[in-house]
Structures are given as structure tokens and as C-alpha cells.
Amino acid sequence: MKVLLIEDEKELSNSISDYLQNENYLCETVFDFVQAIEKINLYHYDCIIVDISLPDGSGLNLIRILKENKSETGIIIISARNSLDDKITGLEIGADDYLTKPFHLPELNARIKSIIRRRNFGGVNEISFNDIQVLPDQMEVSVKGQPLALTKKEYDLFVFFLANRDRVLTREAIAEHLWGDEMDMADSFDFIYTHIKNLRKKIIEKGGEDYIKTIYGMGYKFTDQ
């Protein structure tokens, strides 16, 4: 999987590519508009992450150029401006997703995975992990072949975990993934705790293994190690 990251803030760019490389993506980074044009004309990427405000041009124009070239690449906009207009314009001209800075790296990762999965036209849209299978199109989860009845939020949480295997997910990242920024963090933490407790119970009931580890005071980790 090849990902192109267009972000002028070098430290942020480093963090993102660092996180994504651990996911076995080949992550290339460029820091301005001109370099980005060169890259997208030369190579094919599965996903492009683009900052709207680049020092020498608008990320929106990059998207326009990509779309003119009939590129099938998935596009995620990252922007410091939580502007509805930018969001609408971005999605209208063909971006797949829009993230406002500051965002959580697992969130970006989950969104990249979701976009790449959706674009994988030929293959079966399926996430599997040991004895667990998820069919995202049907929103179905099964453990050892047995269907698992999950609520909408439990399903979202589960897929979020699967997208960030072997990674520590903070409670903040989970809360924001489930409720967006409308929620004050303080009161969602103990709710996340109950959610995860239920999720564990349901998986164990179906004979599955408990992959969710609690990282004390920090969050959770989905791992089989």
C-alpha cells in the first residue's frame, strides 16, 4: 500500500509517516505543492493525505488535478480550519474524507483503511483477525463463525480496534471516534469502560479470545501478543 502525505509541518508529517509505516504502508512525504504535483504525476498511490493550506498553493487544487487525471486514489483532507465550506468544497470535488487538526493518529489510520478497503473493488470487503471476521458492507461481525450481535457503537468501536491492532488507543481517541467532538471527554470515559466490558463479554460468550488489553490510566490495546 502506498500512501502520499502532503503536509508542510515537518514534525506532524514525521509523526504521521512514523505511525503509518508501522502499519506496513509505504509512506512518502512531501512538504509543498510543487513536490506534490511531481509525485502524483509520476506515481500511483492508494491514498493521498493532503493539507489544504500549503505554503505555495491550496490542497484543494491538488485534488482537482487528481480528479482531472481520473485518478482512483483515495483522498483525505487534513486541515487546521474547521470550516464547513472547506469541508463541503473538498468533498464535492472528490475527496473521500476530511479531518480537522488536531486529530488522533489512530483515527487517521482507521479512515485510511476504510477508504482503501472501499476502493478494493475486486476483492472481498472483509477484515479478519485470527478467529474474528468482519464484513464492513453488511456491518456484520462473527467469532469462530458465529455471528456477534453488536450495537452500532460497539461495532464502530470494534472496527476501530481492528484498524489499529497492536496499538495503544487512548480513551480520548476512542471517545472522539465514537461521538465526534460534541462530547465533553470527562463524562465519556467511564462509559467507554462499560462499552468495552460488554464487548469483551460478548466475544468471550461466543468462545472468542479476549484481545482487548487495558493499559492502565491510558486506554486500551487490541492485540493477540
Next chain:
Amino acid sequence: MKLLTRTSRSYIYVSVVVFIISGLIFFNILHDIFKRQLDETLIEEQLLIEQTINYSDSVPDFRLVFGHMIDVTILNAPQSKAGYIRDTLMYDDNLGTFASFRHLFAENTSIRNKGYTINIYKPLRDSEKLIAEIVISLALVFICLLLILVVVNYFITRRVWIPFYRILQNLSQYDVNLASPLEVTKTDIYEFVLLNQAFEKMSKKIRLDFMNLKEFNENAAHELQTPLAIIKSKLELLIQKENLDENQLQLVSAVFEATTRMSKLIQGLLLISKIENNQFIQTEEVDLGFMLDKTIGHFEEMIRHRGITVSKDYQQAALPRMNPVLAEIFITNLISNAIRHNINQGRIDLLVQYNSITITNTGQVLKTDPHNLFERFRKSENLPDSVGLGLSIVQKIAILYKIRVEYLHHEGLHTLMVTFQ
């Protein structure tokens, strides 16, 4: 009190006082003049009578000559020269009552060594009448003059102050948020021209400062997001390290939470400034009942988790014109507020009418003054970690759309009533 009323009133007060004082002085002078004239006539008459006495020692009937009361007595013994003129009260036959008279008394000795006394009484009635007539006509003239002055002054002042009131009106309508500059009033009165210029200069300066400040705030907030994003991303990478012990994780966790709070705070403040700057222009009819259902659905699991019962009473559809994004934020903040400050196994009652929605929730008794509820950074003691901008954002949206938000509290039941125009 209006300026015009004030000046007119002072004008009248001063004029009346001046008139009374000058009237009294005038009356006295007039009175003196008449008295002196009367006295002169009396002395002339006395001289004439004395001449007659000196000539013949007889006393003719002067009453017929002068037409008023004269009493002359011839005495055998000589008299020393004496006399006075004074006012006296006497019975007036003609009037049948007592009246004021000017009385001349004189005694002397004639050439032929005979004493005589002269008493002349001249009625003051006529001169008093004259004085009264003069004073009355003068007062009439004065009152007319005063009326004319007041009326003229009223109209002139009203005309003169027109530009002033226009300037005042323009000032009160001036909104620093709007792009339109302060309207300039046309006037040729020097003072108002100066006033105009001063206000124009001031409004331009205020607008410029305001815009700069706004721009600075927004830029600062945006620029803060990037370093925050870097901090957050680095922390997220840090916690993935396998060799961190529990203590170190705790430290990172605390930094992480603080960073998240900070970015939420900035987002909230940015939202407030966007609402204040009227950056949500597009409006449409928003079905608030539908939006309430959607929000309740969004928080459904949290509501269930806390054992809260939600009851709905949608009587009519509430369809105010609002920006859909703001409407969603408005409703979400109200509902999340009702959940957050609720008690476990509590209740939320939703009532929707065509021009209002009412959200009632069970909760602990409010310890702070309910008037401070909508202030920025007002936090519940039970939830010290919350950002404290939720209701403040609600209020900003309410102000934008002229929505009235009322808070009522009754025995552990908190009610927020939202009424649209």
C-alpha cells in the same frame, strides 16, 4: 428631560422672576410719580387758598372750585406755621365706603394776624386705578412677548438640534460587526460638523481595532491547532513504545488529556467567535423534533448506560429558520448538558411546541447562581474536567436567532425552555 424642555423651562422661570421683580420696581416708581404729582397739586391748591385768605379773610366754598373735599377754618388767635401731607383712610360719601385719600394739612397766620387751618383731601382712587391699568396692560404685553419667545425658541432649537438627533440615531444603530461605516449626517452647524467628524474618526478606529482583534483571535486559534496537533501526534507515538512503565504512562496520559482539553477549548472559542461574527449565514427551516430524535439516538447508549428515561411529547413541529449546523450544535449541547448533569436512573422530558422546546432533566441541586449558568468557563463542581463552554455556545446561538432561553429549577428538576420568535 429633553434639552428643549429644559431650556424652555429655564427660560420661562427666569423670565417670570425677572418680570415680578421689575414689575414691583416699576409699580413703586409709578406710584411715587403719581404721589408727587398729587402732592404738587395739593400744594398749589393750598397756596391758592392762602392767597384768598390773605386777600379777604373769608373762606369761599373751594369744594366747588376744586371738586373735592376742602376744609378751611379761620381762627381768631394766630397760629404758628405747620403742615404735612400724608395718606389717610376716610369715609367716602360717593362710594359709601372707606377709601384712601391724600390729606394735606396746613396751619398758619394770615397777614391780618388771624390763624387758619387748611385740610385738603384728594382721593387716591383715580391714580390707583390708572396704575392698575398700566400694570395690567404691561403684564399682558410681557406675557405675549414671553409666549412668542418661548414658541420661537422652541422651533428654532428643534430645527437646530435635528442633526444632533440624527447623529445620535446613527450612533445607536451603529454595529461594529457590520461592514457598513457610521452614517454621516449632513449639517452646516460648526459644532455638529465637529461632532460628526469626531464620531466618524472614532468609529473607523473602533472598527479597525475590532477587525484586527478578531483576525488576531482567529489566526491565533488556528495557529495553535498545528503545534497541538504535533504534541498530540508525538504523544501518540510515545505511548506505543513497549518499554514505558506505569508511572511514565500516567505522566503521558495527563499531558494527553490536558492537550485534548486545550484543543477542545480552542475549538469552542473559535465556534463562539464564528457565531459572533455571523459566519453562519445560510439558514433553512430546521425540524427541531427530528433533530432532538437524532441527537438522542446519537447518545442512546450513554443514556441507557446511565439508566436515564427519555420521554417525548411532540405536540406540534417546531420549525424555526436557523443555520442547520448551528441548530445541530444547539440541540446537541442542550441534550448532552441534560445527560451530563443528570443522575443515574434519572429522567429527561422533551416537550416540543410550534414555537418552543422544553428540556427537563433530573439532577442535583445547582450550587451556583443560575444567572451564571450561561457564562463562559462556568463548570459544574461535579465535572471539573469539562471545558465549560457548552451553554455559553447555546446562548450565543440564541442571541443570533433572537431565541429566548429560560432556566427554571424546581426540586431537583432542571428545565431549559427555549422559545422562538
